[in-house]
Amino acid sequence: MQVDDTDRRILRQVLAEPSAARADLADRAGVTAATFGRRMERLREAGVVRAVQAVVDWRALGFAVEVSLRFTLDKTNPRAFDEFIAAAREVPEVVAIETFLGRVDVRLNVIARDMAHYQEVYRARILSLPHIAEVDALMLIATIKDSEGLPL
Incomplete structure (x- = not known):
């Protein structure tokens, strides 16, 4: 088009x-x-506009903590990606799942009300995800730019 x-x-x-x-x-x-x-x-x-949607501010709903978790998976199992992603989709605090080509295989963005809630989610739900070889956490401090806009 x-x-x-x-x-x-x-x-x-x-x-x-x-x-x-x-x-x-x-x-x-x-x-x-x-x-x-x-x-x-x-x-x-034509698929140029997929949707007009609401953007929810998680912090306004009481979720003060956002962590980006980067995973390297144990790829000795040919279904590792599919099984990991299927399990991650079941964790309500996971708000985004992205896959990558490179050292990091998958990134999950996780939200929590506070650090105690994050620790609970991490221990009970995240560490039990299948096929984790390595995990690295990055805690969000500030969002400087977050734009869906394009240079039109």
Whole structure:
């Protein structure tokens, strides 16, 4: 799909304020509401826009601790990745799972209410995940930039 300047203007407005009214977004992008609707539908059908979603601030809900855990798996079992990921999906405090090519195989982002809760989750749920060869923890101190935006 070819994305033109009008599509880019629309995408910039949706990224800037996804919860704004459709008419307001259209006006800011310099198009009519009907054009905005048609263009957004086309962008969705082409897979350019997958969803307009809410972003939850975990800290506002009382989760003050976020830890990124990096795992190297014991790959002697050919199902190690699949079994590890399936088990990690069952841990409610795991909010992101990413796989990598390199020394680190998988990264889990884990949230907890406080350090005592994190320690409980780590000992009871994380260390019991299958096929762990090595684990390294990085505690989040501050998020400097967290943007879904693109240079459109």
